[in-house]
Amino acid sequence: xxxxxxxxxxxxxxxxxxxxxxxxxxxxxxxxxxxxxxxxxxxxxxxxxxxxxxxxxxxxxxxxxxxxxxxxxxxxxxxxxxxxxxxxxxxxxxxxxxxxxxxxxxxxxxxxxxxxxxxxxxxxxxxxxxxxxxxxxxxxxxxxxxxxxxxxxxxxxxxxxxxxxxxxxxxxxxxxxxxxxxxxxxxxxxxxxxxxxxxxxxxxxxxxxxxxxxxxxxxxxxxxxxxxxxxxxxxxxxxxxxxxxxxxxxxxxxxxxxxxxxxxxxxxxxxxxxxxxxxxxxxxxxxxxxxxxxxxxxxxxxxxxxxxxxxxxxxxxxxxxxxxxxxxxxxxxxxxxxxxxxxxxxxxxxxxxxxxxxxxxxxxxxxxxxxxxxxxxxxxxxxxxxxxxxxxxxxxxxxxxxxxxxxxxxxxxxxxxxxxxxxxxxxxxxxxxxxxxxxxxxxxxxxxxxxxxxxxxxxxxxxxxxxxxxxxxxxxxxxxxxxxxxxxxxxxxxxxxxxxxxxxxxxxxxxxxxxxxxxxxxxxxxxxxxxxxxxxxxxxxxxxxxxxxxxxxxxxxxxxxxxxxxxxxxxxxxxxxxxxxxxxxxxxxxxxxxxxxxxxxxxxxxxxxxxxxxxxxxxxxxxxxxxxxxxxxxxxxxxxxxxxxxxxxxxxxxxxxxxxxxxx
Numbered sequence: 001x002x003x004x005x006x007x008x009x010x011x012x013x014x015x016x017x018x019x020x021x022x023x024x025x026x027x028x029x030x031x032x033x034x035x036x037x038x039x040x041x042x043x044x045x046x047x048x049x050x051x052x053x054x055x056x057x058x059x060x061x062x063x064x065x066x067x068x069x070x071x072x073x074x075x076x077x078x079x080x081x082x083x084x085x086x087x088x089x090x091x092x093x094x095x096x097x098x099x100x101x102x103x104x105x106x107x108x109x110x111x112x113x114x115x116x117x118x119x120x121x122x123x124x125x126x127x128x129x130x131x132x133x134x135x136x137x138x139x140x141x142x143x144x145x146x147x148x149x150x151x152x153x154x155x156x157x158x159x160x161x162x163x164x165x166x167x168x169x170x171x172x173x174x175x176x177x178x179x180x181x182x183x184x185x186x187x188x189x190x191x192x193x194x195x196x197x198x199x200x201x202x203x204x205x206x207x208x209x210x211x212x213x214x215x216x217x218x219x220x221x222x223x224x225x226x227x228x229x230x231x232x233x234x235x236x237x238x239x240x241x242x243x244x245x246x247x248x249x250x251x252x253x254x255x256x257x258x259x260x261x262x263x264x265x266x267x268x269x270x271x272x273x274x275x276x277x278x279x280x281x282x283x284x285x286x287x288x289x290x291x292x293x294x295x296x297x298x299x300x301x302x303x304x305x306x307x308x309x310x311x312x313x314x315x316x317x318x319x320x321x322x323x324x325x326x327x328x329x330x331x332x333x334x335x336x337x338x339x340x341x342x343x344x345x346x347x348x349x350x351x352x353x354x355x356x357x358x359x360x361x362x363x364x365x366x367x368x369x370x371x372x373x374x375x376x377x378x379x380x381x382x383x384x385x386x387x388x389x390x391x392x393x394x395x396x397x398x399x400x401x402x403x404x405x406x407x408x409x410x411x412x413x414x415x416x417x418x419x420x421x422x423x424x425x426x427x428x429x430x431x432x433x434x435x436x437x438x439x440x441x442x443x444x445x446x447x448x449x450x451x452x453x454x455x456x457x458x459x460x461x462x463x464x465x466x467x468x469x470x471x472x473x474x475x476x477x478x479x480x481x482x483x484x485x486x487x488x489x490x491x492x493x494x495x496x497x498x499x500x501x502x503x504x505x506x507x508x509x510x511x512x513x514x515x516x517x518x519x520x521x522x523x524x525x526x527x528x529x530x531x532x533x534x535x536x537x538x539x540x541x542x543x544x545x546x547x548x549x550x551x552x553x554x555x556x557x558x559x560x561x562x563x564x565x566x567x568x569x570x571x572x573x574x575x576x577x578x579x580x581x582x583x584x585x586x587x588x589x590x591x592x593x594x595x596x597x598x599x600x601x602x603x604x605x606x607x608x609x610x611x612x613x614x615x616x617x618x619x620x621x622x623x624x625x626x627x628x629x630x631x632x633x634x635x636x637x638x639x640x641x642x643x644x645x646x647x648x649x650x651x652x653x654x655x656x657x658x659x660x661x662x663x664x
Contacts, residue, residue, distance in 0.1 A: 051426050070330075084413055100121050204374070236338070239330075279326045327341035387433070529554075
């Protein structure tokens with residue numbers, strides 16, 4: 001079991017108060033605005049890189065709060081959590097501490113698309129995050145609302161480029177200055193709450209929106225293209241009022257899988273974990289939705305909402321007559337509330353009660369807190385560089401829902417990377433980059449900055465071209481070593497542990513290759529396994545491990561002296577063996593894409609004046625988004641392969657070799 005001592009929250013608030021007492025006389029390398037998933041990862045990452053960092057949040061006690069669903073991970077999202085952890089982020093370890101129901105989604109498919117997921121105890125998750133921030137060197141936390149984002153006037157020699165200089169808090173006379181500022185405003189940027197026909201300012205129930213000064217600065221002074229998105233949350237239901245006998249029981253996995261590579265087990269033992277329950281909507285739910293549309297101003301808006309986590313109103317209108325899944329999820333070990341996943345709604349509270357009671361398991365349910373909708377400002381992310389820095393404003397970084405994404409995991413991934421690069425820029429280091437060929441975080445960022453969003457973006461495994469290589473099980477080998485050696489955001493402790501794992505896995509694979517027997521000998525040793533007689537010659541232990549019915553433990557029982565030292569990696573070795581042939585082929589494709597991506601496009605390239613071999617539409621797309629590399633240009637919507645060939649021939653005509661610097 002994991003153990004950790006937490007100081008009382010009152011001590012944390014007192015420490016924040018003391019740290020903030022001399023803010024007016026201090027200058028920071030990095031300021032992070034917002035204490036949600038993006039903000040906490042950004043502040044932690046910037047501090048790990050070595051920057052003196054200030055985290056500003058409206059309420060200290062809500063740092064690390066799970067604003068909507070009490071869960072972490074899932075299909076695609078679980079990959080992000082594993083990668084965040086591999087880069088020494090916080091949320092994976094917090095999930096292992098606060099998890100109360102662990103499961104692997106998509107287990108019927110291959111390990112490359114498995115989705116590690118956990119239900120979380122809200123209070124314990126928030127407690128862990130706050131404790132981590134309190135113990136983070138070089139990090140100061142300040143409670144307050146940002147009134148103004150401070151930027152310089154454009155340089156006459158570069159009229160389109162501003163530079164961020166800091167922030168000003170509400171009620172403060174003096175500004176707080178910094179080299180870099182990371183905005184992680186979530187749903188708070190000019191946020192509005194919707195319940196029925198009532199609208200009020202807010203980014204979350206009980207919390208005010210971010211100051212309008214920031215949004216005004218970005219629109220008017222920086223000239224950023226901005227839009228409006230929406231999301232929602234379901235009502236919280238009193239647990240004692242739920243008839244669980246009319247729902248299907250879904251227990252947690254018998255062997256919980258931790259998110260963090262630092263943990264071999266989770267805190268909540270398997271027998272202590274709480275189950276989830278599954279139920280479904282009925283025709284009565286559809287009827288209530290249709291009858292109450294005129295009372296629901298949020299659903300009448302044309303503002304885009306999340307396609308893959310829509311409200312129950314949107315689901316009923318889009319798929320009339322269909323049964324929809326509703327997951328009844330626990331909110332904590334001692335919580336009296338249930339979270340009905342799939343019942344996000346914004347109708348009047350009395351109508352919400354009518355609707356949920358049309359569901360058999362909720363026929364006598366009581367609502368503790370009604371569901372509500374949120375609308376908020378976001379910045380079109382094509383205006384960002386791959387480092388998540390605003391192209392037109394040096395030192396200004398954006399992460400999370402302000403970039404048009406949805407979900408804790410997407411926000412945390414962006415926060416980590418924005419924090420890393422904000423610190424590197426502040427410390428006069430070049431920005432770090434993550435390719436989509438090496439991580440899901442790279443896929444997420446590349447999709448945002450090259451394609452933009454028309455609706456809240458959510459990560460799926462289908463978005464990654466190289467899924468067989470970018471698996472949850474190998475995120476540490478893909479990213480931890482790079483995070484330590486190149487990026488500077490990984491601790492030496494984690495680095496040495498990952499290096500040990502890498503070396504032992506390589507030894508184990510070598511030992512498997514050295515074991516070589518004829519098919520006849522293998523059939524004698526593994527009598528219960530069907531081994532093809534058509535393959536001539538000898539086969540190695542690695543070949544055998546690729547068979548579905550062969551486990552590493554079976555091979556170890558035959559060759560104990562050679563293989564028993566590596567039993568702790570039995571599952572990883574099985575996955576590695578199964579995917580190895582595919583990864584070898586895919587690696588060749590990755591190298592080709594990397595070579596293509598590495599070709600930089602001139603920053604001052606006048607796309608509108610390119611030859612007529614490129615259509616006007618293509619030239620306008622390239623001019624608007626201005627991809628930094630040829631690889632980024634290939635993934636733009638509306639850019640055809642033929643257009644890429646014409647662009648390549650223009651930038652580097654056939655026969656012209658890339659210039660190389662030669663030593664004398």
